[in-house]
Amino acid sequence: MPELPEVQTVIDYLKKEIIGLKIKQIEIKNEKFLKNTAIGIFKQKLINKKIVDIKRKGKYLIFELDNSLFMVVHLRMEGKFFVDQKKINRKHDYLIFDLTEKFLAYNDSRQFGTFHLTDNIEELKELKKVAIDPLDDKFDVNYLKNKLDKLRKEIKVLLLDQTIVSGIGNIYASEILFDAKISPFKKANELSMDELERIVVSSKKILKLALKYNGTTIHTFSFGENKTGEFNKLLKVMNQANKKCYICSTNIVRIKQQSRSTFYCPQCQK
DNA sequence: AGCGGAACCTGTCGGC
């Protein structure tokens, strides 16, 4: 499901709801989500800890507990958090955190999500792999040039690679390349400085705009009490196959790259 | 080392 704007939207929502609350009890209906901690230790470490902050790194949510403990969560395709005033029994709720006055439920219909516990976020293998954030000032044309210089893969595929730049997924990769007027097939090492600069600028522009709209809901993304992202209205190519490009009226094309859909305008993107 | 494809799961939608 979620990319940078959606994950940040979830975090902003959760911060309003659960910062400062203490974990009183945890009900775990399926242990498969716990990736580096046995169920007993997981509960033992978290119970009686207070949630003091929630941060994002790439598409990971990092819950900071007091006494320097971190719960690192990846939502993958369908992970969702619900904050309930009382305990309710929802299909696919697999972890339920009793926060005394509220309940935080982790819901995941496809069961792909992951939970890691660590007392040192610098050391967690999964987070180490996460590259710079596209909204970071250090994400600029020189950075991209360095990263892509020797890579012959198609640029669309590399925008999805979280070790190059983090937070971009399948929706925004297509949207960014359309905005930058660059073909998704272009080989990374063949991009000019001008083209790289356009990718940098478009990445920041599209992601910031999507953030403003609370992300994109095409199928199932939601946060809070079934609130949805509103960036759909502004999608220019994603899911627009056979519709006319708003700039040149050429039909938007859908193809596959590494078994994932890419949408683009063959006229505007060269 | 690097690539494509499968695997992890469930749900939904469109076509016949």
Next chain:
DNA sequence: TGCCGACAGGTTCCGC
């Protein structure tokens, strides 16, 4: 209505 295949905002692993 029902069955079947394709597809879904992600990542990792496996075999060539």
